[in-house]
Amino acid sequence: MSVCVTSMRKLLFAASALVLAQAAPAAAEDLGLGVVPTPEQIAGWNKDVRPDGVGLPEGSGTAKEGEPLYLEKCAYCHGDFGEGLGRWPVLAGGFGTLTYQFPQRPEKTVGSYWPYSSTLFDYIWRAMPFPEPKSLTPD
Amino acid sequence: MTREQDRPDGMALARRRFLRAVAAGGVAAGGGALAAGRALAANPENLPPNEPEWARVLGPGVDDRGYGLPSIYEKHVKRRWVPWLTASAESTVNFTPLQDLHGFVTPNGLCFERHHGGRAEVNPEDHRLIIHGLVEKPLMLTVEDLKRMPSESHFYFCECAANSGMEWRNAQLNGVQFTHGMVHCVHWTGVPLRVLFEQTGLRPNARWVLAEGADAAAMTRSIPMEKALADCLVAYAQNGEALRPEQGYPIRLVVPGFEANMWVKWLRRLEVGDQPWYTREETSKYTDLLPSGKAYIFSWVMEAKSVITFPCPEKPLNGPGYYSVRGLAWSGRGRITRVDVSFDGGRNWQTAKLQDPVYPMCLTRFEIPWRWNGERALLVSRAIDETGYVQPTMYDLQKMRGVESVYHNNAQQVWEVKPSGEVENVRLRYVNA
Numbered sequence: 400m401s402v403c404v405t406s407m408r409k410l411l412f413a414a415s416a417l418v419l420a421q422a423a424p425a426a427a428e429d430l431g432l433g434v435v436p437t438p439e440q441i442a443g444w445n446k447d448v449r450p451d452g453v454g455l456p457e458g459s460g461t462a463k464e465g466e467p468l469y470l471e472k473c474a475y476c477h478g479d480f481g482e483g484l485g486r487w488p489v490l491a492g493g494f495g496t497l498t499y500q501f502p503q504r505p506e507k508t509v510g511s512y513w514p515y516s517s518t519l520f521d522y523i524w525r526a527m528p529f530p531e532p533k534s535l536t537p538d
Numbered sequence: 539m540t541r542e543q544d545r546p547d548g549m550a551l552a553r554r555r556f557l558r559a560v561a562a563g564g565v566a567a568g569g570g571a572l573a574a575g576r577a578l579a580a581n582p583e584n585l586p587p588n589e590p591e592w593a594r595v596l597g598p599g600v601d602d603r604g605y606g607l608p609s610i611y612e613k614h615v616k617r618r619w620v621p622w623l624t625a626s627a628e629s630t631v632n633f634t635p636l637q638d639l640h641g642f643v644t645p646n647g648l649c650f651e652r653h654h655g656g657r658a659e660v661n662p663e664d665h666r667l668i669i670h671g672l673v674e675k676p677l678m679l680t681v682e683d684l685k686r687m688p689s690e691s692h693f694y695f696c697e698c699a700a701n702s703g704m705e706w707r708n709a710q711l712n713g714v715q716f717t718h719g720m721v722h723c724v725h726w727t728g729v730p731l732r733v734l735f736e737q738t739g740l741r742p743n744a745r746w747v748l749a750e751g752a753d754a755a756a757m758t759r760s761i762p763m764e765k766a767l768a769d770c771l772v773a774y775a776q777n778g779e780a781l782r783p784e785q786g787y788p789i790r791l792v793v794p795g796f797e798a799n800m801w802v803k804w805l806r807r808l809e810v811g812d813q814p815w816y817t818r819e820e821t822s823k824y825t826d827l828l829p830s831g832k833a834y835i836f837s838w839v840m841e842a843k844s845v846i847t848f849p850c851p852e853k854p855l856n857g858p859g860y861y862s863v864r865g866l867a868w869s870g871r872g873r874i875t876r877v878d879v880s881f882d883g884g885r886n887w888q889t890a891k892l893q894d895p896v897y898p899m900c901l902t903r904f905e906i907p908w909r910w911n912g913e914r915a916l917l918v919s920r921a922i923d924e925t926g927y928v929q930p931t932m933y934d935l936q937k938m939r940g941v942e943s944v945y946h947n948n949a950q951q952v953w954e955v956k957p958s959g960e961v962e963n964v965r966l967r968y969v970n971a
Contacts (some may be wrong), residue, residue: 406728427736432686436678443671444807447748447758449815488624497831501707505827505942511726512833515816518891522818525756532655 448521455520458538472528472535481508541800614638617648618715623704628656628717629755630697633719634867636845637852641893642901643693644722646777651784652698652720654819655754657829658804662788665752667772671810681788684774686727692771692794693900695868697721697840699824699945705932709952709965714850717951719964722870723901724785726792728773731766734808743812749791752806756839760814761793765838769794772805795870796838799824829940832923840847840870842929843948844877844904844921855959858912865890867902869923875902876922883916883952883966884906884931890919898924916966933968 448454470479477485479493493506505511509519526532584590584791608615619632634644644933651657662681670676689705690727704710731747740763747766751757761770771792774781781787786803794802799819814820814836826834844867849855867874878887890906904919920929932949939946954964 427733428736430687431681432683433677433737436666436668436670436676440678441668443677444668444750445670445809447750447809447815449811449813451813488625497827498829500829501941504800505831506823506828509822510552512827513822515821518816518818518821520814521758522822525758526655526754529628529655529754532756 412426446521446524448524449518450515450517452517455517460538472531476529481510554960565785572925582887612638613918617650617719620711620716626850627950629654631700631720633715634722635715636719636721636847637714637850639847641722642866642903643777644724644901646724646779646782646785649696649722649724649776649785650698650720650742652798653755653784653803654757654900655782658751659783660788660804665788665804667789667806667808669734669738669808669810669968671748671808672741672744672812673735673810674741675737677734679734681774684729684742684772686723688733689727690730690771691725691727691775692769692792693725693897694792694794695721695723695840695899695901696801697843697868697870699778699799699837699840702709702947702949702951703944704846705944705949705963706936706947709963712851713843713854714847718845721866721901722796723868724776725778726771726773727775727778728771728789729793730771731808734772735767735810738810740810744810746814748798748807748809748811748815749802749805750807750809750819751786752804753800757799757802757819758815758817759802759819760811760817761791763810764792765796768909781827794842795872797824797840800838804822824945826939826945827941828943834943837946840868841946841948842869842871842874842921842927843867844874844919844924844929846917846919846953847881849917849955849961850953850961851961854961855910855955858910861908862905863890863908863912863917864903864905865919867892867904867919867921868900869925869927869959870899871922871927872898872924873904874921875879875924877902878920878922879906880918880920882909882914884918884920884950887920910955912957914957916964917953917955917961918950920950930964 445503446454446456476484476487478488481489483489490505490509493508493511496504496511501503513519524535524537529532582588607714615635615638617632617634619627619630621627623629632650635647635651639648663674665681666677667684668676669679698720702717704716747763747765749759749761749762771790773792774789776782776785781790786805789805790800790803791805820835826837828834844865846865848859848864855861863879865875865877874892877890877892879890880887888906893903893905896902922928929948929950935947935949952964952966954962956962
């Protein structure tokens with residue numbers, strides 16, 4: 400059936416992209432355009448964090464230390480307990496709901512659906528709080 | 539062909555239908571939009587044998603408009619959005635008015651917008667693209683540097699993975715603009731990623747590219763290197779002019795055939811790595827939840843899809859007689875090879891004519907003549923692409939995917955044409971399936 404084929408192909412495509420050895424582009428003429436960025440210039444923007452921890456900045460913290468910050472900068476949208484105020488995104492809960500079928504709805508939250516905690520750090524650092532992105536520091 | 543505007547009660551019909559959609563789905567978007575800007579009644583003074591008013595006065599000169607605008611009679615042709623979909627206008631979507639477009643190219647100002655942190659207004663002088671990571675030589679480029687490099691121009695469609703995403707459970711939004719308007723098709727000009735990586739060189743373990751935007755959301759997506767080298771572009775122009783700010787001015791990534799979220803706008807950084815990053819937009823979002831509770835990840839390709847754009851809920855029929863039924867088809871895997879149209883809900887099919895040109899990963903216009911006898915009809919189209927893939931029915935798609943995928947709904951769209959000429963978004967139930 401066509402639908403099966405689609406989904407299989409999606410999986411296969413993803414898999415092949417992961418395993419195929421990469422043919423590097425042939426050496427080409429140096430166009431002499433652009434400059435080599437300094438390590439500081441790269442570091443200023445290179446803030447992504449991978450699941451294996453690559454990219455995590457120096458620093459430490461605990462949920463307790465973060466709580467006042469969350470209450471001040473995040474809770475007015477996401478709620479004191481991550482329940483989401485109004486139409487703002489829900490961040491917590493939803494455990495065990497991913498297999499819910501109509502008319503029940505699965506609830507995809509950081510807790511119930513996100514596969515890696517690194518993504519949480521990476522995303523908040525670059526994009527939250529929504530009205531003041533990139534205003535948080537790692538420590 | 540008689541058009542809706544020619545029909546005295548056409549607007550009344552449109553308005554009634556629109557209000558019904560409000561009641562059903564709560565669409566509060568652009569109320570009266572269908573009626574806006576139309577000449578409701580022709581002025582007989584302008585009709586033959588009289589000389590119309592514009593033939594009896596001098597028009598504005600060439601100094602009037604440095605940048606042209608559509609006719610004041612086309613004001614209803616605009617992007618629209620649905621406020622109840624999301625909490626804020628900065629992270630949401632508006633829709634391309636497919637019902638008002640011709641051919642396969644989308645005008646720049648009508649390309650749907652989807653932002654996660656609002657539209658960034660980037661000064662190109664202060665913009666840089668940094669390429670680093672597993673490269674031999676990192677590079678920082680200005681927009682002018684990019685424009686000096688070898689360029690390519692291609693037509694590609696760009697479709698949000700969530701296009702038709704509200705339609706999984708049932709027929710929801712009563713308008714082709716809202717069911718299918720998260721797609722546009724543009725002539726892109728830019729520098730192939732291959733050319734850029736030739737300049738930086740790649741380390742042997744270079745398998746993935748992280749693309750990052752300069753907007754508030756700092757949109758990030760992992761692109762497989764195979765795709766990056768195959769046909770991705772860093773585009774600086776669309777349809778012959780600079781990118782629009784909504785489309786990522788001054789530069790955006792073009793990832794042909796793949797979901798639009800990967801086409802990172804306001805592109806400022808390409809990092810080469812040996813693994814994907816599993817960013818928020820490829821884990822929390824843009825993954826397709828299945829009934830098992832597991833989800834597809836990296837489901838990038840937009841599969842073959844089509845929709846009839848005339849008639850449609852916004853463009854009803856004006857009495858029995860001859861009509862050219864028209865629509866759009868596209869596939870992220872290559873060229874469209876055939877589009878079939880059914881007038882009886884998919885029991886019988888006829889092959890439509892594809893209008894030239896038919897490009898890979900590009901919108902393709904199809905058309906089929908129809909003599910409407912004034913009876914109820916169920917119009918459906920199905921696209922077939924060069925891999926032989928056939929656009930599925932919603933029934934088949936749901937068997938495979940359930941109704942909670944949100945993304946990648948490429949099911950056949952059914953429009954019910956009523957004896958009144960009104961057209962409605964409906965869902966077929968399969969009794970013996």
